[in-house]
Amino acid sequence: MSHRSSRHLRVGALSRVEGEGALRVRVRDGRVEEVQLRIYEPPRFFEAFLRGRAHTEPPDITARVCGICPVAYQMSACQAIERACGVRVAAGVADLRRLLYCGEWIESHTLHIHLLHAPDFLGVPDAITLARRDRAVVERGLALKRAGNAVMELLGGRAIHPINVRLGGFYRLPDPADLRRLREQLRQALDDAVATAAWVATFDFPDVETDHELLALHEPGEYAVDRGVLRTSGGLEFPVEEFLDHVVERQVAHSTALQSTLDGRRHLTGPLARYALNAQWLRPAAAEAARAAGLDGPCRNPFRSIVVRAVEVVHAVEEALHVLDHYQPPAAPHVPVPARAAVGHGATEAPRGVLYHRYVLNDAGLLDSVDMVPPTAQNQLAIEDDLRRVVQDNLDLDDGELTKLCERAIRNHDPCISCSAHFLDLTVERA
Amino acid sequence: MAERSTPTLAVWKFTSCDGCQLTLLDCEEDLLALTGQVEIRHFLEASSRADPGPYDVSLVEGSITTAEQERLIRQVREWSRVLVTIGACATAGGVQALRNFADVEEFRSVVYATPSYVDTLATSTPIAAHVRVDYELRGCPIDRRQLVAVLSAFLAGREPDLPDDSVCTECKRRGNTCVMVADGTPCLGPVTHAGCGALCPTYRRGCYGCFGPVRAPNTRSLIRQLRVCGMGDAELDRVFHTFNAAAPGFASARGETDEPSQ
Numbered sequence: 120m121s122h123r124s125s126r127h128l129r130v131g132a133l134s135r136v137e138g139e140g141a142l143r144v145r146v147r148d149g150r151v152e153e154v155q156l157r158i159y160e161p162p163r164f165f166e167a168f169l170r171g172r173a174h175t176e177p178p179d180i181t182a183r184v185c186g187i188c189p190v191a192y193q194m195s196a197c198q199a200i201e202r203a204c205g206v207r208v209a210a211g212v213a214d215l216r217r218l219l220y221c222g223e224w225i226e227s228h229t230l231h232i233h234l235l236h237a238p239d240f241l242g243v244p245d246a247i248t249l250a251r252r253d254r255a256v257v258e259r260g261l262a263l264k265r266a267g268n269a270v271m272e273l274l275g276g277r278a279i280h281p282i283n284v285r286l287g288g289f290y291r292l293p294d295p296a297d298l299r300r301l302r303e304q305l306r307q308a309l310d311d312a313v314a315t316a317a318w319v320a321t322f323d324f325p326d327v328e329t330d331h332e333l334l335a336l337h338e339p340g341e342y343a344v345d346r347g348v349l350r351t352s353g354g355l356e357f358p359v360e361e362f363l364d365h366v367v368e369r370q371v372a373h374s375t376a377l378q379s380t381l382d383g384r385r386h387l388t389g390p391l392a393r394y395a396l397n398a399q400w401l402r403p404a405a406a407e408a409a410r411a412a413g414l415d416g417p418c419r420n421p422f423r424s425i426v427v428r429a430v431e432v433v434h435a436v437e438e439a440l441h442v443l444d445h446y447q448p449p450a451a452p453h454v455p456v457p458a459r460a461a462v463g464h465g466a467t468e469a470p471r472g473v474l475y476h477r478y479v480l481n482d483a484g485l486l487d488s489v490d491m492v493p494p495t496a497q498n499q500l501a502i503e504d505d506l507r508r509v510v511q512d513n514l515d516l517d518d519g520e521l522t523k524l525c526e527r528a529i530r531n532h533d534p535c536i537s538c539s540a541h542f543l544d545l546t547v548e549r550a
Numbered sequence: 551m552a553e554r555s556t557p558t559l560a561v562w563k564f565t566s567c568d569g570c571q572l573t574l575l576d577c578e579e580d581l582l583a584l585t586g587q588v589e590i591r592h593f594l595e596a597s598s599r600a601d602p603g604p605y606d607v608s609l610v611e612g613s614i615t616t617a618e619q620e621r622l623i624r625q626v627r628e629w630s631r632v633l634v635t636i637g638a639c640a641t642a643g644g645v646q647a648l649r650n651f652a653d654v655e656e657f658r659s660v661v662y663a664t665p666s667y668v669d670t671l672a673t674s675t676p677i678a679a680h681v682r683v684d685y686e687l688r689g690c691p692i693d694r695r696q697l698v699a700v701l702s703a704f705l706a707g708r709e710p711d712l713p714d715d716s717v718c719t720e721c722k723r724r725g726n727t728c729v730m731v732a733d734g735t736p737c738l739g740p741v742t743h744a745g746c747g748a749l750c751p752t753y754r755r756g757c758y759g760c761f762g763p764v765r766a767p768n769t770r771s772l773i774r775q776l777r778v779c780g781m782g783d784a785e786l787d788r789v790f791h792t793f794n795a796a797a798p799g800f801a802s803a804r805g806e807t808d809e810p811s812q
Contacts, residue, residue, distance in 0.1 A: 134598040137568045161565045161615045161670055163646035167657035172788060179758065180792065183645050186569020186691060234575060234596055245597030247585045254582070261578040268576060276749050278576055279569040279691040280760070283753045290755040526598070 128510075128522045135235040135245070137187050137535045142525055144510055154506045156499060156529065169489040174200055174458045174480050175286055181476070181491065182280045185535055187230070190223035190271065191469030193284045194345055195476040195491075200286055203463025203480050206456045211449030212288040213345075214442050215274055219281070220344055220467070221439040222270025225308070226278065227470035228390075228428045228435070229267060231533045232319060233260030236425050239527045240322035256318060259311050263432065266308035270439060273297055288453030295448075302443045309436045313408055316429035320412035324422040325524070327508060331501045332384050333392035333417075334366075336468050342393065342400045342434055345467045350396055351381065352417075359466045362475045366492060378499050379492065385500040388472030389532060390427040391418055402441065405434035421505055421531040428533075458484030469494055471535050495534045502532050557704065560592035560605040562626055564612025564619050565646055565674060569691040570637035571595055571611045580698050587705055603629025607704055613639040613646060613674040620671075620680060627681035634700060635677045638690035638793045642762050645690070647674040647796035674796070685710060688743045690760040690793040696745055713744045716764045717757050721748035729756055736779040738789065741767035741799070758789065763799025770806045 128144040139160040145153040165184055169177065177196040182189035194216060201208065208216075233256075234246040243249045250257040268278040273293055275281025283289050337356070338347030349365070350356050357365055366386075368379050380386065394409075395417035401409060409415075409430045418427055460482040466475045472494030479487040509528045513521055561571050575581065575596060591601040608630035614620055627633055638644050649657055654672045677683055687696055696712065703710035713720075717739040721728070729735040729751050737756035739748065743764045750757045763769075773786060781789070790800040 132594055132600075134594045134600065135596065137595060139563065139594075161619070162658075162661060163565060163615075163644075163674075164649055164654075164657040164661050165645075167660040168645075168648040168652065170660070173785070176788070176792075180645065183567050183569075183690065183793065186567040186572050189569070230572075230575060238598070244599040245593075247582075247590065247597070248599075250582055250585070257582065261581065264576075265578045268578070276753050277691075277746075279572060282750050282755060282758075285755075290750075291753045 126518065128518060128525060130522055130526055133526060133529060135238065135530055136533075137185070140529070140534065142506070142529065144506065144525060146510065146514065149514060151507050151510045154503045154510070156502050156506070166489045166491065169486050172486050174204070174478070174484050174486060175456070177476075177478065177486070177489070178284050178286065179280075179282075184491070184493070186279050187227055187535055188223060188469045188471065188474075189280050190220055190275070190284075191467055191474045192476075193281065194220055194467045195465040195474045196478075197284065197286055197465070198345070198467065199463040199465030199476040199478050200480070201456055201463070202465065203461040203478060204456050204459055205461075206287060206454060208288055208454060209449035209451070211447050212453065214446050215289060215293070217345060218270060218439050218442040218446075219274040219284070221435040221442070222267050222274065224344075224435040224470050225267030225312075225432055225439070226264055226271060227267075228432045229260055229264040229315075231470075232315065232425055232428055232432070233257060233264070235533070236428075236530055237319065237322075239530060240319075240425070259314060263308055263311040263315060266304050266311075266436070269301060269304055273301055285453055286456040288449070288451070290452060292448055292452045298443055298446070302440065305436055305440050305443070309404065309433070309440065312429070312433040312436045313404060316408040316412055316426065316433055319425045319429045322425070324420060325509070326420070327422060327505070327512070328419050329387075329421060329501070329505060329508070330419070331387035331504065332381055333395050334381055334386050334388045334473060334497070335392040335396045336466060336473060337396055340400060342397045342402070342438075343468060344438075349466065349473070351386070352392070352395055355382070359464045359475070362464060362466060362492070363477065363490070366475070366497060368492070368496070379497040380500065381497075385504055386497060387501040387532075388494050388497050390424050390431055391421065392472065393468060394418060394427045394430070401430065401434050402437035404437050405430050408433045421528065424531050424533075469535075471495060471533050472498065493535065495532075498532050498534065502529055502534065505531065556587070556589045557606040558591045558604075559588045560603065560608045560626075560630065561590070561595070562592070562608060562610045562612075563594065564610070564623065564640070564677070565615040566612030566637065566639040566644065568595060568611070570640075570689075571609070573636075573692050573694050573697055574609070576694055577698055584701060588701070605630050607632045607634065607701075610635050610640050610677055611637055613643045613676060614680055615646060615671050615674045617671065623677060623680050632684045632704070633677075633681070635683050635686045636697070637687065637692050638760060638762060639674075640677045641686045641688055642794040642797035643674040643676050645793050645795070648791065649674060650796050651791070676796075685712065687712070688745050688761040693745050693747065695747075714765055715744050716740055717742040717744055717746065717748050717751070717761065720744045720746070721751045724748050724752065726751050729754060730775065730779065734779050736776045736781050736789070738772070741769050741772050741803075758792065759800065760793045762794035762797045765799075767799045767803070769799065769803035773803065773806055
């Protein structure tokens with residue numbers, strides 16, 4: 120019950136998220152009237168300045184959209200442009216790309232779990248404070264994160280904006296001795312990942328049930344990361360080439376942002392969507408971790424996304440080990456990718472959800488147009504809907520507590536505002 | 551730096567990808583040790599705690615692209631005893647400074663379907679164009695070892711030792727075979743600021759200049775060599791026109807590509 124008829128909640132600068140966002144909620148007569156996730160991250164115009172660049176450049180340039188998930192950008196870009204040029208990479212290259220992507224999942228998810236999200240459940244402002252209370256758990260998290268970074272550093276050269284990725288493959292193949300050392304580190308990381316999943320499962324989760332349409336890549340036989348078709352919880356399936364026929368960005372009256380819908384409906388992409396649609400293909404330790412954590416069947420509570428992320432880290436470590444156990448070096452680090460006039464589409468599962476790229480190449484090998492649809496842009500409406508639910512169900516809390524809960528509802532989705540902002544519209548209020 | 555009370559640190563973000571401040575969180579093995587020695591008072595990406603200044607050290611990521619940021623950076627300068635810019639956006643305007651060479655109105659209409667008010671300046675400018683900067687860490691992104699070295703220097707009360715030679719020098723020191731001489735691979739190493747440890751050549755790739763120009767870069771001479779490696783005018787133009795496009799040493803190199811090749 121509301122103790123006042125009219126309330127305004129504001130968070131001027133969201134913390135423990137990537138990028139800059141703000142939140143505004145208006146309540147009148149015990150009803151949530153308006154919820155806005157405001158993005159004030161300034162635009163950087165990637166889609167504009169990529170025009171006229173060479174078809175070989177997007178893996179390096181689009182990585183700079185996001186320092187947290189550069190590999191996702193590189194992989195969606197490579198996939199789209201290689202498809203446009205009719206090139207398939209060697210199996211060994213595809214394996215190494217999968218391994219690199221696992222590194223990013225491990226690093227990004229572990230960062231979110233330990234440094235950004237867990238503090239919400241433990242009532243501390245940050246992981247530094249948490250470390251004073253339970254140093255071992257933070258050290259375990261940092262060791263796990265380091266394992267993810269080790270994968271990216273070996274294959275990519277560095278963890279942020281890797282330099283070893285190129286169209287057709289890599290500049291240099293990893294040294295077998297380094298791969299063996301990496302395998303040892305990942306063996307240890309597997310234990311840490313399982314322990315982390317058990318740890319987050321003990322948190323208290325607010326009781327919320329959402330009904331977003333879920334969207335994820337889908338490839339029978341595997342927990343899809345870098346290939347497959349798009350599938351929804353409603354049973355719709357479509358190829359990557361039709362992405363923009365279904366996921367449409369539109370401007371909403373009085374809204375500050377372009378928002379994506381899926382066939383006109385609000386949708387959610389990311390860990391909850393992947394788990395709901397693909398859980399049967401988790402690798403064994405991840406499946407066991409999910410069972411042990413009490414995840415049975417699709418999880419519709421966004422506060423429990425931290426558990427799903429932890430399960431996905433277990434999976435990513437197992438997947439990385441699987442790649443290492445079966446890897447056969449390709450004949451060459453890369454195959455040539457000669458340009459041709461064509462359109463190419465790519466979609467991969469960034470840690471936060473489906474990241475779609477589309478490139479139009481001309482016959483001079485230059486880019487005529489570029490489209491990128493990042494996961495957080497897609498998730499905006501779902502996040503706002505979560506906020507509406509959370510506020511409506513908790514009007515008895517005082518403003519301070521309710522505001523904290525709202526911030527948590529946003530962090531549940533690990534929004535990557537740095538990414539989304541470059542594609543979202545920004546309105547500046549002027550008095 | 552002589553006082554014994556715990557030094558305070560703040561981390562700021564302007565227009566950027568978050569990657570450079572993430573580098574601080576990527577100092578995994580040093581992170582907890584560091585937090586035992588400095589008090590992090592403002593770091594929105596990592597903490598909901600946001601304490602007011604003054605701060606002993608501010609790390610500043612990102613470039614200035616809005617009027618509000620122009621105001622905030624002056625505040626940050628006032629609050630900070632030492633201000634360190636981190637990364638190509640903060641030191642040179644970043645990849646988003648490509649707008650400086652284009653029509654930002656046209657850019658806006660390409661990215662945003664519905665004409666509306668997008669708050670942005672026509673240029674993306676480095677922090678030093680607005681306030682005094684004490685030290686700068688180059689790179690897109692910065693190098694983790696350099697960040698740790700700078701913070702350690704502060705804690706020890708000494709000047710940070712930041713090399714200002716070229717990637718080429720680092721590459722030689724590392725004992726790499728030159729990719730340009732041996733493979734004919736175009737490489738910006740001779741004109742690019744050190745700090746990455748010659749990462750790209752170590753991966754048999756030419757340096758693409760993400761640490762920006764070294765002081766007094768001899769781009770004219772390098773461009774001749776890049777042409778020998780097969781680069782044409784358009785490629786030469788693009789290679790200097792990326793993550794440090796607005797850095798003077800690279801921006802002027804573009805003019806030098808116009809001269810007719812021999």
